[in-house]
Amino acid sequence: MRPDGPQPVERQLPTDEAHELMALVRDLARREVRPRAAEEEDAGVFPRGVFTTLGTSGLLGLPYPQEYGGGDQPYEVYLQVLEELAAARLTVAMGLSVHTLSCFGLAEYGTKEQREQYLPAMLGGQLLGAYCLSEPNAGSDAASLRTRATRDGATWTLNGGKAWITHGGIADFYTVLARSGAEGPRGITAFLVPGDAAGLSAAPPERKMGLKGSPTAQIHLDGVTVDDGRRIGEEGQGFGIALAALDSGRLGIAACAVGVAQAALDEALAFLAGRRQFGRPLSDFQGLRFMLADMATAIEAGRALYLTAARLRDAGRPFSKEAAMAKLLCTDNAMKVTIDAVQLLGGYGYTADFPAERYLREVKVLQILEGTNQIQRMIIGRHLLGPETRA
Amino acid sequence: MSLRIVVCVKYVPDATGDRHFAEDLTTDRDAVDGLLSELDEYAVEQALQISEASDDAEITVVTVGPEEANKDGLRKALSMGADKGVHVVDDALHGSDVMGTSLVLAKAVEHVGYDLVVCGMASTDGTMGVLPALLAERLGVPQVTLLSEVAVADGQVTGRRDGDTATERLAASLPAVVSVTDQSGEARYPSFKGIMAAKKKPVEELQLSDLGIEADLVGLGGAWTAVDSADARPARTAGTIVKDEGEGGKQLAAFLAERKFI
Numbered sequence: 001m002r003p004d005g006p007q008p009v010e011r012q013l014p015t016d017e018a019h020e021l022m023a024l025v026r027d028l029a030r031r032e033v034r035p036r037a038a039e040e041e042d043a044g045v046f047p048r049g050v051f052t053t054l055g056t057s058g059l060l061g062l063p064y065p066q067e068y069g070g071g072d073q074p075y076e077v078y079l080q081v082l083e084e085l086a087a088a089r090l091t092v093a094m095g096l097s098v099h100t101l102s103c104f105g106l107a108e109y110g111t112k113e114q115r116e117q118y119l120p121a122m123l124g125g126q127l128l129g130a131y132c133l134s135e136p137n138a139g140s141d142a143a144s145l146r147t148r149a150t151r152d153g154a155t156w157t158l159n160g161g162k163a164w165i166t167h168g169g170i171a172d173f174y175t176v177l178a179r180s181g182a183e184g185p186r187g188i189t190a191f192l193v194p195g196d197a198a199g200l201s202a203a204p205p206e207r208k209m210g211l212k213g214s215p216t217a218q219i220h221l222d223g224v225t226v227d228d229g230r231r232i233g234e235e236g237q238g239f240g241i242a243l244a245a246l247d248s249g250r251l252g253i254a255a256c257a258v259g260v261a262q263a264a265l266d267e268a269l270a271f272l273a274g275r276r277q278f279g280r281p282l283s284d285f286q287g288l289r290f291m292l293a294d295m296a297t298a299i300e301a302g303r304a305l306y307l308t309a310a311r312l313r314d315a316g317r318p319f320s321k322e323a324a325m326a327k328l329l330c331t332d333n334a335m336k337v338t339i340d341a342v343q344l345l346g347g348y349g350y351t352a353d354f355p356a357e358r359y360l361r362e363v364k365v366l367q368i369l370e371g372t373n374q375i376q377r378m379i380i381g382r383h384l385l386g387p388e389t390r391a
Numbered sequence: 392m393s394l395r396i397v398v399c400v401k402y403v404p405d406a407t408g409d410r411h412f413a414e415d416l417t418t419d420r421d422a423v424d425g426l427l428s429e430l431d432e433y434a435v436e437q438a439l440q441i442s443e444a445s446d447d448a449e450i451t452v453v454t455v456g457p458e459e460a461n462k463d464g465l466r467k468a469l470s471m472g473a474d475k476g477v478h479v480v481d482d483a484l485h486g487s488d489v490m491g492t493s494l495v496l497a498k499a500v501e502h503v504g505y506d507l508v509v510c511g512m513a514s515t516d517g518t519m520g521v522l523p524a525l526l527a528e529r530l531g532v533p534q535v536t537l538l539s540e541v542a543v544a545d546g547q548v549t550g551r552r553d554g555d556t557a558t559e560r561l562a563a564s565l566p567a568v569v570s571v572t573d574q575s576g577e578a579r580y581p582s583f584k585g586i587m588a589a590k591k592k593p594v595e596e597l598q599l600s601d602l603g604i605e606a607d608l609v610g611l612g613g614a615w616t617a618v619d620s621a622d623a624r625p626a627r628t629a630g631t632i633v634k635d636e637g638e639g640g641k642q643l644a645a646f647l648a649e650r651k652f653i
Contacts (some may be wrong), residue, residue: 016585016587017590020466020470020586021586022582024580024581024586027580028580053580056580056582057580057581057582057583058582058583058584058585059583062583071583071584293588
C-alpha cells in the first residue's frame with residue numbers, strides 16, 4: 001500500500017522515453033524551479049535562468065519535429081510536462097506554454113525554407129517567444145484587432161499596439177497578428193517579428209494579482225519593418241492560424257491549471273496530516289476529508305479531460321470542442337480547489353508564508369486568458385448547435 | 392591516442408526513501424527505488440569536462456550491481472554524455488562488501504582498459520569513501536583522492552584537495568585513480584536528446600566468470616565484514632521546550648552544556 005500524504009501523480013505515458021523525460025522534469029522542478037518560486041514571485045523576478053536550463057535540457061520544443069530541433073513528443077506527453085512544471089511554479093509553465101504557442105504558427109504554417117531558417121533557433125532553447133493577438137480594444141473580440149500591416153514590395157510595416165503580452169519586453173521573438181486587409185477575420189496576417197526590431201517597444205509591465213514573476217506588458221509597434229520572408233502563412237490567413245494556435249494553447253492552460261490545483265491539494269494534504277486539533281490530526285475529520293476527496297476528484301477529472309483532448313489531437317482528429325471543454329473545466333476546477341486549499345489551511349492559508357494563497361491568486365488568471373471561460377462556453381455551444389443566428 | 396576515462400558509479404537506494412535491511416541484513420533493494428548515487432554524478436561531470444577539454448577521449452561508465460543498476464543507474468550517466476557502459480551483474484555478488492566490490496571493479500576496469508579512473512568521494516548508502524584507494528591499490532596505480540578540482544594534461548592528472556588545515560595541489564602520472572568531491576562543480580542535467588541517445592549506447596554485461604573471479608571471494612560469504620544485528624532507529628521523541636520567563640537563555644545554555652555542545 002502506498003504511504004499516506006501527497007504522492008507523485010501516477011502518470012499514463014506512451015513510451016519509456018516519456019517516463020524518463022518525466023523523471024528529468026521532476027528532477028528539474030524539484031531542484032531548479034520550486035525552491036525559488038515563492039521568493040521570486042513575491043519580488044516579481046522572472047526566472048530567465050530556469051528557461052535556459054529548460055532549453056539546454058531540450059524542453060523548449062517538445063511537441064515540434066526533431067528535424068528542426070524539437071522533441072517529437074505527442075501533446076499527451078508535452079502537456080503532462082507542463083502540468084509538472086506548473087505544480088512547481090506557474091510562471092515557468094505558463095512561459096513554456098506561451099513560448100510553444102508562439103512557435104506554433106511558423107511550425108505549422110511556415111514554408112519549408114522558413115522552418116529551416118527560423119525554427120531551430122526558436123526551439124533550440126536559447127530564445128524565448130511571445131504571442132501578440134490581443135489589443136487594448138480587441139480582447140474576446142480578437143477579430144476586431146486594429147494593428148496595421150502595410151506592404152511595400154517585399155517589406156511590411158507594422159503599426160499599432162498589443163496588450164496582455166506574456167514575456168512582453170523580454171521576448172526574443174514575437175508572433176504578431178496584424179490587419180493587412182479589410183475589416184473582419186479575413187483581413188488578418190501573421191508575422192514573426194524579432195525582439196530587437198527597431199520600433200518595437202514595451203510599456204512597463206502590468207501590476208497583476210498573481211503571476212508576478214511573469215512580465216505581462218503592452219507592446220508598441222511603431223513603424224516596425226519586417227521582410228516578407230517573415231510573413232507566416234498566406235495574407236489573410238492570420239486569424240485562422242491564431243485560432244488553431246489557441247486550440248492547442250488552451251490545452252496548455254488546462255494542464256497548467258491542473259498542475260497548480262495538484263500543488264494546492266498536496267499542500268492541504270500535508271498540512272492536515274501535520275496539524276492536530278481536538279486531540280486528533282485534522283485529517284481525521286470527515287468533513288475535511290470530504291473536501292479533500294472532492295478536490296482530488298476535480299483534479300483527476302480535469303486531467304482526464306485534457307488528456308482526452310490531447311489524444312484526439314495526437315491522432316490527427318478534431319479536438320477544438322474538447323480543448324475548450326478542458327480549458328473551461330480545468331481552470332474552473334483549479335479555482336475551486338485553490339479556494340478550498342486556503343480554507344483547509346485556515347488562517348495559515350491566508351498568509352503569504354504558505355503557498356496556498358499564491359496558488360489561488362495565480363489560477364484566477366487562467367479563467368481569463370487564452371479565451372475567457374465565457375468564450376469557451378460560447379465555443380462549446382457552437383460545436384453543439386452551430387453558429388448563433390442573431391447578427 | 393584517445394584518452395580512456397573510466398567512471399565507477401554505484402546504483403543506490405534513494406536516500407529520501409524509507410530504507411530497510413532485508414532478512415539477511417543486506418540492503419532491502421525491493422522496498423525502495425534505486426538511482427545513480429548523487430555523489431557519483433560529480434565524477435561523471437568531471438569526466439565529461441576532462442573529455443570536452445581533450446581532443447580525443449572516451450568515457451566508459453562501470454557499475455557492479457543488481458539488474459536494475461543498468462536502467463536506473465548506468466543510463467543516467469550515459470544520458471549525461473558518457474559513451475558506453477559496463478555492468479557486472481551476478482547473483483553471487485549479493486551481499487558484497489567494499490573488498491569484494493573493489494576486486495570486481497578492478498577487474499572490470501582492467502577489462503575495459505583505462506588511462507584515468509574517476510570515482511565519487513563516497514557512495515550515498517555505504518558512505519565508506521575507501522573504494523577509490525582500494526581500487527588504486529588493486530590496480531597498482533597512483534591515487535589522488537578527494538579532489539575539488541581536476542584536470543588532465545601531458546600524461547598527468549592534477550588537482551586540488553581542500554583539507555581542514557591546508558589546500559594541497561597534487562599530481563600523478565597516468566594511469567591513475569582519482570576521486571572528486573561534491574565541491575568539484577554541479578553535475579549537469581541530462582538533456583532529452585541525451586536520454587534518447589543513451590538508449591542506443593552500448594552496455595556490456597559481464598558475469599564474474601567473464602572477469603575470472605572466483606565466486607567465493609565476493610558476496611556475503613567473501614565479505615571481510617559481517618552485520619550481526621540491526622535495529623530500526625527508535626522513533627523521535629518530543630523535544631524539550633524552553634519557555635523564556637526571564638531565565639530562558641540560562642536554561643538553553645544549561646541544556647546545551649549538559650549535552651556537551653558548549
